[in-house]
């Protein structure tokens with residue numbers, strides 16, 4: 001049977017039937033809210049390249065987390081902006097049990113215990129070179145860095161983090177972090193691996209947010225080449241073997257093919273990270289009146305679900321749930 005008996009438009013005729021046959025949906029628990037933490041009191045600074053997004057001192061961050069929770073959001077991903085005086089090549093401050101990140105984790109778990117807290121694990125905010133690993137000569141050395149990432153993860157676990165999120169792309173770090181967490185008795189602390197993280201130019205605004213741009217060179221010797229997708233399968237496979245509970249593809253929208261590839265090949269939940277540059281592009285175009293902000297935002301978010309993402313890390317999380325809750 002064919003046209004005129006078959007008409008695809010029957011299922012598009014009214015809003016009711018369109019909603020009834022929708023294959024994908026968005027809800028508050030689809031989102032991970034990235035949060036930027038700074039030292040001080042009463043501070044809320046707008047990030048210039050991320051309009052409508054802020055860095056918070058710990059006191060105000062707690063209000064932000066409470067608000068997120070009341071909107072139905074259930075997961076935050078913490079990033080700490082470290083003061084320059086505490087940066088060095090080895091990321092000494094990263095393993096300080098009383099560092100900003102560790103204090104942040106403790107305070108959130110105390111104020112809003114039901115919020116699921118993830119923490120970024122990488123040296124770049126702590127590195128005087130702005131690199132994700134220890135620098136020797138012009139090399140970002142792998143194995144020494146992995147040891148620090150292990151201690152950093154244990155330190156976050158001690159502070160009460162639910163899941164660590166290593167974003168550094170060093171080899172073997174998932175296995176080492178898992179081993180260290182087990183040794184220290186943190187068998188329930190999860191690992192979200194940034195498995196397929198590309199050497200992308202979409203991270204620019206984030207590096208403004210944390211003042212973490214690399215001081216020399218780029219990140220191409222550890223982050224993935226933007227030309228590759230098969231390689232993402234190797235990265236994901238190794239990370240899952242080493243003990244990752246969830247895997248991430250990053251950036252988001254330009255890499256939806258990779259999200260789908262990972263979803264089709266593995267059972268682990270896939271997280272897509274809609275990164276700072278993706279946020280900035282939509283904000284800038286909307287400010288100019290060239291795009292409809294809310295509609296474009298929701299269109300990008302549903303695209304992640306269509307591609308197979310279980311969770312979406314996005315700076316639009318609050319905006320999106322406000323629309324969904326209306």
Ligand code: PBG
Pocket residue numbers: 120122123124132167168202203204205206207219274275276277
């Ligand atoms: C650093 C890190 C980056 C992001 C998350 N963790 C930047 C980078 O690798 O240089 C980017 C997030 C974003 O752009 O929104 N380990």
